[in-house]
Amino acid sequence: MRRSTLPIHGGSPHAQPGSPVVTPITQSVSFVQELGTAEGLKYGRYGNTPNVELVERRLALLDGGEAAVALSSGMGATACAMLALLRPGDHLLSSSWIYGGTHKLFTQELAGMGIEITLIDPLAPRMWRKALRQTTRAIFVESPVNPTCRVLDLSSLANLAKAEGVALVVDSTFASPINFRPLEHGADVVIHSTTKYLNGHHDVLGGAVIGTASYVEEVRRKMIVWGQAPDPFAVWLLERGMKTLDVRVRRQNENALKLAQWCETRPEFARVLYPGLESHPDHEIAQQCLDGFGGMMAVEVAGGGDAAARFLQHLELVTHAPSLGGVDTLVSEPRYTSHAAMTPEARAEIGIPDGFLRFSVGIEDVGDLIADFEQALR
Ligand SMILES: Cc1ncc(COP(=O)(O)O)c(C=O)c1O
Incomplete structure (x- = not known):
């Protein structure tokens, strides 16, 4: 499917005669469980309910990633994405040109958990390499940048991240996958506040993380225990918004x-x-x-x-x-x-x-x- 078709049909089950054209909202937190097995356990907070799973397949296709996880806000997405990469004692290199909420998350919350943070001025690109440490696990950037609309060149950062074996994480909320797909430029992880372009109607909060299947599973584990799963109706509105x-x-x-x-x-x-x-x-x-x-x-x-x-x-x-x-x-x-x-x-x-x-x-x-x-x- 081409890029403009994906937001409408990407990841949809094959249409059967009599099936609804619009995805029904499955507004249920709990699902009947099979006796005698823990397999297939469904629960709202696990993010494995029908509306969520469809939107996740679509988001992964749009950004060209193996898998995606949908969360209850953009901040929830950034928090769980970083918690899945960093442990106390690890080091994060971040652009200083980031959304205010992300700045607080890094410098107050993650720093308070013993994760070390260095903020880099993207106007001094040589500083990225200089600031790397043995314990550096991830590089975080936002592009285009809120609110100055600056655009960062990912290719040199992607080369550095690959050479050093650290993950390059990009918040590309400002662009949406129609205008920019960071995975095509060497990033490992993409974050969106789906509250913005992906929903597009100022009526729903949401977030998404896209990357490899194994990494996305780790983000999902964080989402489950930190309670960041989205509500089915919010995800249904997101799906409806994404069509256009x-x-x-x-x-x-x-x-x-x-x-x-x-x-x-x-x-x-x-x-x-x-x-x-x-x-x-x-x-x-x-x-x-x-x-x-x-x-x-x-x-x-x-x-x-x-x-x-x-x-x-x-x-x-x-x-x-x-x-x-x-x-x-x-x-x-x-x-x-x-x-x-x-x-x-x-x-x-x-x-x-x-x-x-x-x-x-x-x-x-x-x-x-x-x-x-x-x-x-x-
Ligand atoms: C670039 C960027 N990332 C993340 C967020 C956080 O998103 P949310 O408000 O959905 O938590 C915002 C919110 O304005 C943003 O502008």
Whole structure:
């Protein structure tokens, strides 16, 4: 099956006359067990119920992995993926350009369990090799990066990880498997917050981990004991959302490019960040590794925080809300969301000064989005 067919049919059982076209929701936690054997035990928290198993097969096919496990949130996915790789005394090398929740998980929770963490500035690529230790077990990166839309070159990291025998783990939530499949670029593990593009409707929380069958089984063991399995209805909504993944993402790619190009012509924006623009620092890398530049873009409003606040007050179609990847266009201010815990100076240092706005571009008519920006600027 081709990429656009997989989200609709990938992993489906063969259709029989009389079988429903839409997967029924099996909203049951418990399943009748055979007498005299522990084989085939089904239970909601084990993640082995019908809706979950279908979505897992589909997610594995979409990212080109042997297996996938679906979890109850993106954070649950990252936590279980890392718990399956790291023991107390092990060392994790992570990009410092990561989602705020992931940063907390690594520097507060995993560090508190005796796992050592080194954060690397991806602008200093030689530091990865320098920071490696005998105990390093994994390298973690996010690409494209939240919220700056930077794109990392995986090939050198994949070579390093292979040579050193450590796992390369990539959170590619921002791209979705339509735009980027890290396993094709040498990664060992892919993580998604399925809350975002894969579901695409801002109405369900979920996460996924994709990799080899044996590794995914280890993640599943963590999911079971840490209680991170998804609910059948959430997974049913995810399956329904995924059916339109390809058309949504293609439209979001187109809309974001047009909106970013328009923003670049406006003096009210001091900077526009979108990997599809020639002015983007990673435009060439993005051209090499992405199939589409994505629906995420950011602007820096000239005039800083106050000017950004005025612009936001006047947007009518674009909704001020956290999260991303859905059909509606959303805007958020990292200084009040993912990066609220940092000082303005520290934020500015990592490319998020006050006045920085992140847009998750939806599937509306782009003319309407541009008109909304224009009237709000006016
Ligand atoms: C890149 C990235 N990874 C992971 C997460 C966590 O996902 P969730 O909110 O589904 O737990 C987010 C949430 O915004 C994210 O942006």
